[in-house]
Amino acid sequence: MIQALNNTLFRRLGDGVFVTMIASILAFLYLPVIVLIVFSFNDSSSLTLPLSGFTWKWYQSVFANEDLLRALRNSFYVASLATVLTLVIGVPAAFALDRLNFPGKTLFRRLVLLPLVLPGIITGISMLNLFKLMGFSLSLETVIIGHATALLSVVVTQVFARLQRLSRSYEEAAADLGARPWETFFLVILPNIRSAMIGSALLSFTLSFDEIPVTFFLTGRDNTLPMYIWSTMRRGLTPEINAVGTLIIAASLVLIVLSVSLLKADDER
Structure with a gap:
């Protein structure tokens, strides 16, 4: 009887420690996000407690800030075209690695994976250096x-x-x-790899949207949203930045729900 009680006690104690650990990890990950969202509705421009009241004015300020909106449009432009370009080149490259045997195939595969391992500053x-050597002017296209x-x-x-x-x-x-062969690709192969293409495209878009190191070296006179936020925060954190962050979080949640729905529908078929 005593042994059974001890086992139950230790089991509950272990469950309690496990729940506390999980709660601590979630708090560590998402508490800063919650703080950002809460302060985006704070009536005061001072980022201190207690909150002074509820307001939408920081969101109105975001949509009235032409420089910020221009940077946002630039980020969408860069991320969208970069994603399309990765698909146009990446899908044939994946087919070549899977279907073809050619000299240097192993080396080619490792070289393709190299940019994923290299720090962004090295790539940038x-x-x-390459663009300067070729005489290209820095712009959003180089980004x-x-x-x-x-x-x-x-x-x-x-x-x-x-x-x-x-x-x-x-x-x-x-x-x-x-x-x-082309009918086989479009009617058989493409539907079966669609989930991988969608997933990789969404991931590429997200990584491109918030990329800073590569953008820092390759951008010209036009700012992207991460570069605009970084330059603004050098003068101090403002509620406008919290509002922008909240909007990005909301858009990311919509994108995640949409991607999960598409992938689930694809799997059901």
Whole structure:
């Protein structure tokens, strides 16, 4: 009887320690986010407690700030085109790694993965030297190329892993039924790797949207949103920045829900 009580006590104690540990980790991760959201509605411009009241004026200030909105549009422009570029190059590269045998294949695979391992500052400096050598002027387009170079490995690894799990019997069955290679790709292969493409595209977009090191070296006169926030915070944290952060969090949640819904529908089919 005593042994059973001891076992129950230790089990409850262990469960309590585990719950406390999980709660501490979640607090460490999300308490700063909660603070950011709360202070974005604070009526006072001073980021101190207690809160002075509820207001929407910082959000109104964000949408009235033309420099911030221009930086936001630039970030969407850069992230969107960089994502498209990574897909255009990354998907064929993944197919080459999965379907073709050629000299230097192992080296090619490692070189494709190298930008994912290298620090962003190294990629930024390297691309800056290349553009200067070629006589290119720094602009948002050079930022797009730099982001695509840095994030190409994200698409290649995700699509390549999905292709490795895809049975060749589907393609053989399509060929037996008279499908041409391009028909097999669009009607058989593409639907089966769509989830990997969507996931890698969303990840590439997110990483490109908040990229700073590569952008710092390759941007010209046009700011992206992370660079604008960084330059603004050098003069001190303002409630406007909290409002921008809250809007980005909300947009990220919508994007996550949308991606999960698309992937779930894809898996059900």
